[in-house]
Amino acid sequence: MLLIQIVIVAAAVFAIVMAFGRRRRGDLSLRGLLLWSLLWTGAAVASIVPRLTTLVAGWLGVGRGVDAVFYFALILLFYLIFRIFVRLEIIEHEITSIVRELGLKNLGKADSTEE
């Protein structure tokens, strides 16, 4: 086995173990755990049997297996970043709602003495 294969498989095992730990502590959803494990299992498999990536590349009409892996990884990254961006927007809206309600709580009661 090549060194890079060992590194990738080791990283995959580590990542999956960490994910299970997170799940146990309640920091990760079941869906998140499954998707993450699937991703890393795929990486480990592709690493151990590189012929598979060449096969997939062939289906897609792409030259090399590793190219197909990169394209896939890039698309996945863009998608995940977009999801994060949207999620952040939602969180900002929620913060504003909370800050707004807190601020408006005393409106109308302002006729009673304050300072």
Next chain:
Amino acid sequence: MGIRTMGDTGKIGVKDAAASAGARLSGPVVAVIPAYNEEDTVGDVIRATLAHVDRVLVVDDGSADKTGEAARRAGADVVRHLVNRGLGAALGTGFEGARRLSAAVAVTLDADGQHDPGEIPALLAAIAGGADVVVGSRMLAPRGMPWHRRLANRVGNFVTFVLFRARVTDSQSGFRAFSRRALGEISVRSRRMEVSSELVAESRRHGLRLAEVPIRAIYSEYSLSKGQSMHTGVQTLAALLFRRISRRY
């Protein structure tokens, strides 16, 4: 008086106009002033504004200075954001506050003294005349406006038109008035400065009658140091694009 109306769909008879004008102004006129670190000017603005409205609602957007205190001392109701959320969020809070006060009209203006409260009656007259949203436009008589501001305004107007199909002469003006109906229907989702364009777009989306009234902008060294820089402009454009694709206009 030079009122330009857009999207006016029907004619109002004289008797109806008088009656509806009365009805349109039944209820408190509330001035909404978003403020962020404006302790030096907000007091004067409030005092001048109180001469023309029933209540002044200042939204203290997480100021680090004594803006809130100065506003309260000047006679305004103050709503405080514990953390800074941006101009759009402050306006949204102001609108909600105006709704809770059963305002018949909400007038927005800046806390930095750029707007002359003496022109509020002109905005109110346009509301009484049937408009739902009145925008005080500096471009209808742009004397004294720095060329780069004029250019930035043209760009803002163009962007507002392209993205939201709404044509105004001063899309970035903070001096506006909203009828009770407009208050009830407009929802503000922008947090920062793109709110100006969003308000125009929202008016169009709900079929509200939009009118423009010429106003005089007061450019002091102080107020010129605020406002939109190139960086803010780019940021605002990006935020507007996101807004455009995330809602059906």
